[in-house]
Every structure is written in C-alpha cells, then in structure tokens.
Amino acid sequence: MGRLVLLLLLAFLMPGLAIPVPPALKALSNLHLSTSFTSRPSVVMKYSIHYIEQKIDHFGFKNDKTFNQRYLIADQHWRKEGGSILFYTGNEGDIIWFCNNTGFMWDVAEELKAMLVFAEHRYYGQSLPFGADAFRDSRHLNFLTSEQALADFAELIKHLKRTIPGAENQPFIALGGSYGGMLAAWFRMKYPHIVVGALAASAPIWQFEDIVPCGVFMKIVTKDFKRSGPNCSESIQRSWDAINRLTRNGTGLDWLSEALHLCTPLKNAHDVQHLKDWISETWVVCQYLKNPNLSDKKLLQNIFQALNVYYNYSGQARCLNMSETSTSSLGTLGWSYQACTEIVMPFCTNGIDDMFEPHPWDLKAFSDECFKQWGVKPRPSWITSMYGGKNISSHTNIIFSNGDLDPWSGGGVTKNITNTLVAIIIPEGAHHLDLRANNAFDPMTVLLARTLEVKYMKQWIRDFYASPRKKH
C-alpha cells in the first residue's frame, strides 16, 4: 500500500489547471512527468553552482541574445585518471530539486570515479531566457523546445571539456528521469559524439501520436488500484455516476459540497466537472474505498475520507480547496507550453479498461485550447519526425528503465531493441525509482536494476578508454 501511495503521488502531479479541456482529461493531457518525492540520500550532497552563457536561439542567427544557464557540479569522487562524468539532463523544474532527488548518481559516483553535473533545462528554475519576461507571450517562449535544450547540453559539455582540466578526455554519460529521461535518450541519439551513452529512466518516448494506445496510461493506473486491494477501483468507477446523479439539483450540490468539505460550494455543472477533474488527480488512497456497493451518499462520504488523507494530511485544514494541487516546485507554465507545442501526449479513458469517466483524445479541442492559452498550435507528429518514434534501432548505448507500477511505462521502451538499446523492467518499481538514492525499503528488484545500470555504464566507460580519442 505504501508503494501505491508513492506511485500515485508520483504519477499524478499536475501543473495547476492550465489547459481546461477536454474535460476530465484536462489535467491529464498536461501531466507533469516529474515527481515531488524527496529521497534521503545515503551520501552528503555537496555541489557548487555555476552559470554558462548560452545562446537563446541555437538554430538561428538573427537573435544573438544570451541567457545564463545554471548547472551544478559535484566532484568529490571524480578522478582524472580513468574517471567519468555523469551528466543529468535537467527536466521541467528547478535543477537543485532534481539534484537532491537523484540519489543514484551520488551513490555510484565513487565507483565510477565520476564527476556529477546537473544541467538546468532552459525556462525552468533560474535558467530563464528573457528573465521575468520568459513566459510573457509566444514570442518569448519560442525558444522553449527540446531541441534547444539538447543544444544547451551539448554546448555546456563542450564548455566543460574546454575549461575543466582533465575533463576533455573523459566519457560523458547522460542520465535523466521522466521527461529528463526522454532528453537523455534523445541526447544520445542526436549527439552521440558528445555522450557515450544514456540512462533514460521512466522515459515515455513513445507516448506520442498513436505509437501506443492513448488509454494505456489510465489502464495501468487502474490496474495498480486493483492490485492494491479489492473494490477500490470499482468504488472510484462508481463514484462518477454517483456524483452526476446527486448534483442534478441544488440540494444535491449543497449536500456534496458539505460532504466533501469544499471551501467553495459547488454551484453548477462546470463546478462539478472541475470537482471530478480535481478528484481524478488525487486518487491516492484506497483504504476508505473497500466497498463499492454503497448508497451514493455513503460512497461519496468515503471519497471525502480519501481526499482528506491526500490534501489535509496535517489535519489543520477546515475545508478542501480545489484550486490546490501538489506541484509547486515544478515549472508549470513552461511545461504547459511544452505540452501545447512539442510534447503532445494523447491520453484517453473509456471507463471500461479504466476506472475513469470515458473521454476520447480530442486533438482538435486540445489544439484550440492551446491556441487560446499560448497563441500557438501543437505539432503532434513533430517529435516522431525528429526522434524517430519506434524506428530507433540504429542508435546505441541507451538503457531504458521502467517500473512496472508506473503508468508512464505504457509509453516507454520495455523490451530490448538491440543488444545496446536495452530495457530494464523493475517489477515493483514506481516512476524512476531506480534514480533515487539507495534506501533500506527498496525492493530487491530495484537494487538489481541499479546494479545492471552500473554494469552497462562501466562497459561504456571501458569502451571509451579502449578506443582512440579525437579532439573534435
């Protein structure tokens, strides 16, 4: 059960409610890939903070403005002889947060004689092109793309090789989790001359277009709920109709607002939809939901108990505030823009294979909303054009790790593609659990995964040192 709570905390992080349709999927289509769980590292995390001047536009020459990209370095265990450099390809958030939450890198630094570098993704944390104006409009946001971020990483590594004595002749390995894992994999694909390999943890690189079914994510969520105990998913599944029935009239709206201790009472159908979305985001606890065969009112009172555990963990709140979700540390504006442009991940539910109300993926409505919010239109097939979709077998040296419990594994690489593009499945693993620090409660499976990952990385390092090196 504890693992499930963790899993869903990880899986359901939302950047507010930036994109208000399609209804129940509003938040889903905009799902953050990251996590808000802070792991306890087994080593002291001591790093220095640096900045590099980067071109705002790597792909054009008209705009020669620059911004400062932040990165962190930890070199306690680095050895100039036979060492390596582990490079975290930062994702949608403050890099210090990812640094603190990627204990795996700290745990293996000594064994790999590795310098650790954590590079912040542009438009997140302190790495803001145009500073405070970064999110003002689509003109300022125009340089927030994965291609620009990868080019930042490439230029940063060239800079490190040039400026840190001893770094020039060392192998760099890309690591990242979630969207950061996608970046790590894409970085190796596009810049194999710069990193010798990549560990892409829980990277749903196939959650695009129709490469995987749009329902796979919520199907796995539902499967996890079923696994956690009897009747929970059935209770949730039933609750949608119960809400619909009860809120047909004012009395029902009042009753439900009170039963759920909402700070702002429900007034109309729009509020009810918002309520359902808000509840969908927060399905984390099942202990109050053992019996789906209750009256509508009893069922919804149990739903309140469950919500209360999630939102009112301190016990201090007198009512539940639907404008509150749990992702303050992540860059919600930036991610919402990315989801509206390149990172277009179709999600859908059918209410049969999953416990949610049925909602098809509606690209048209999604696109219209994006245009309304950002003045841009998504290009859903671009990521496949750029990064190859399923046709990636000509690349080498990428580890794709996925937790079996993680709904993102539905869009991940879960089978070996070649003997150097390998998949690691962690049967009891949640969203990139393998990148977390070693922990006494880790299941054996994740320990094995980490061991295997180190083994591959050591092989890449050995291959690097065994081959003739070139300056450029």
Next chain:
Amino acid sequence: MGRLVLLLLLAFLMPGLAIPVPPALKALSNLHLSTSFTSRPSVVMKYSIHYIEQKIDHFGFKNDKTFNQRYLIADQHWRKEGGSILFYTGNEGDIIWFCNNTGFMWDVAEELKAMLVFAEHRYYGQSLPFGADAFRDSRHLNFLTSEQALADFAELIKHLKRTIPGAENQPFIALGGSYGGMLAAWFRMKYPHIVVGALAASAPIWQFEDIVPCGVFMKIVTKDFKRSGPNCSESIQRSWDAINRLTRNGTGLDWLSEALHLCTPLKNAHDVQHLKDWISETWVVCQYLKNPNLSDKKLLQNIFQALNVYYNYSGQARCLNMSETSTSSLGTLGWSYQACTEIVMPFCTNGIDDMFEPHPWDLKAFSDECFKQWGVKPRPSWITSMYGGKNISSHTNIIFSNGDLDPWSGGGVTKNITNTLVAIIIPEGAHHLDLRANNAFDPMTVLLARTLEVKYMKQWIRDFYASPRKKH
C-alpha cells in the same frame, strides 16, 4: 590536361564577391561547393515537378508561416516490389540543375528499381520562404540553416510515404554532392530512422574550425597545377610579385591594364588587389605558363593568354571584365549568408606550400565583414557541436567519396572510419565526378567507384527488407 581544366572549373566557382575580406582570400572564404559543369546523361531525364508546404520554422512555434518547397520525382524505373527511393538532398542552387547534373542516379535507377526524388534546398531555386523578400534582411534569412533544410527533407519523406502508395515500406537513401553531400551525410546522422544510408560525394564535412589545416585546400590546388605540367605553378607563384612591382606607379598600372585587356583600367592599389583575387579565382589553364623565369612583363603577357582562354572562350570579347565570374546558376546570396553563419570554412595560404600570396585565416575580419553584410555573426564551432566533427564513428551506412584531384577532398573523409562508414577514393576524380552520368571518357577509377557505391546501396536495401518494419 582536360581533366585539370574540369577540376578547376569545378573547384573555383565563386558567388560573385560577396564578402570583400580578407583580401586574396575574399572569394575563397566564400567558395561555392558546387559545380557548373553539365553532364550528358545516358538516359532520358523525365521528371514531374511538385511542391510541399513546409513550416518556415521547424524549431519554434511562434512563426507558423509556411512556404512551398519544390521537389522533382522520376519514377519510370520504380518498382513497388523490392524497390527503393533515392533522395537527392538539394544544395545551394536550383534543384533542376542538380537533377540534370546527377546522372549517376538516373543511371542506377533501373538496377535499384528506384524512384528518384530531388528535393530543393530552402532559399534556393523556387523554394523561397517569404518569396521575393527571402534575402531582404537577417530576419527573413533567419531560417536558412542546414538544420531547417534537413527537417524539410524529413518532413518531405514522411509526406511521400503517406501519399505515394507503395512508398511507405521502401528504403530511402540520401545522396548528394559537395554541400549536398554534407547534407546527405548529416541527414543519415541525424535522421537514421528516415534514410537507411547516405552517399556523400565530395563532402568536406571536416573543413571547419581546425579539424583540418586551413591551407589544405590551396595546397591541393597547387599540387594539381604541378601535376599538370612543369613550371605552371611556379609562374603563378611569381606573378604576384611581378604584379606588385609593376603596379607601383601609374605607368605600370596602365601597362598592365592594357596587357590584360581589362575593360576598366586599374587605378589604385584596391583595383590591383581585386585583380589578384579575380586572377586567383580563375587559374584553370597552364599551357601559356611553361616558363616562370621570364621578365615581369613577358610573364604577365602570358598570364593574359591564360585568362583569355578562361574568360574569352568565344573569342568575341574585346576586353576582360573583372566583375564577371562563372556561377550564375547558383544561389550566391543564400550561400554567402550560409558561409557567414554556419558553414564557416577556414581557408588560408602561405605562399610556400601553395602558389598563392600568403594570407592567414582571419576569423575576426571575416566575422566583421559578415556582420557588415548581413547583420549576423558566424558561429564557427556550431557545425562541430551539431554534427560531431571527427567523432562520428557511432553512425552507420555512409559512403564518403572523394576525388584525389579535388581540393575539397582536403576536408573530406578519405579513410574508412568503421566498416559501415566507408571512404572511396577516386584517384583521377574531380569534384563529385562519381555523381555524374556515365561517360565514355570516364577513367576506370570512377567506374569502379560507382560500382562500389551501388554495391553498398544494394546491401542497405537488402538489410532493410530483411528487418522487421515499423510504422513510425
């Protein structure tokens, strides 16, 4: 001798005099990579003309304007069963011109059951973003980069797969010569999911930064001159000082203007520099330059004879016009911009290893001139960041062919890198002679090269059909 004339016609094409420094290298730094030689194909070239709507900016979402990219299709020999698609990655000029000058593709179409596609490079021929405004300023030119061109090619191939029945499940092979050869190689490196391999003919992918010595190009030119007969390169080498001595005063200026039959007499040192640059561009004939040990005046009269063969081949011109060079069919404006931004190729001479006046490579001066002309500054290291410089061994299925006589071979890949990144040297070959149509005068070496190229392409096609195919 005939071959040498051809070689230098090929090697010395200039886009006017767009960038007026550093002096003697002014034109060199801006060398067109292409050729103006029209080969006679052994087959009838029948193609249809098409247009595809392309995003002007593939790498941003603010600008959603489009332009029409032109491409040509020839499918007389295409077979839906077991066929292939040869895709010419157009370079800096009108695509019809490249289509007519790449007889190799026409000659092998039947054997490979191949459809031929010739894709025009954006900002050349009829494929102009912003139409007539394309070259107006750096804002309109901002989307003229190799990355955008490659993205056009990728989107075009996806479009062909979608719209031509039978094309979806066929292997695409990229081919190109000179800058087009660089694009073919880079296309395979960056989009290996889209093309199964690339034939990169005479592609100087290493003529950047200090990957090869900046003097290598002119050294090979000089070597070719030496090879063509005794004393020619010595005559040329001596001529610079002879010009300098003679033009110290007005009488000398007049004498020289008359001796060279210049349409506009030389007036000052600036004109003399222009003269030397103009002569440097046109060193193609050596039969009048057998004896370097003549008086200054006799030597320069011989120089006139040589120039006259090059510029006054019809015998009709009464004087020689220094504003005339030989590259009308190529997109000189576009190439000048590309040379000032991404495609920054250092050239230099030292007067010792080569027959030219010494001129070091002066990036600062070059950059200043670029800024003056285009309002942009070159980023000379970007191509290496993007495409890997010498560190390209993780890629596969690229043939690099180079003619031994071709000065561009100095920046090319002339040794095998791995067993799928192979070099083919054509001992008597000029600039991408292998891409030309079969011709009775072809040396045996180029016939062998073409045979080998077909053998590799057939292997890629076989591998493609032997492996499981994927939709994305």
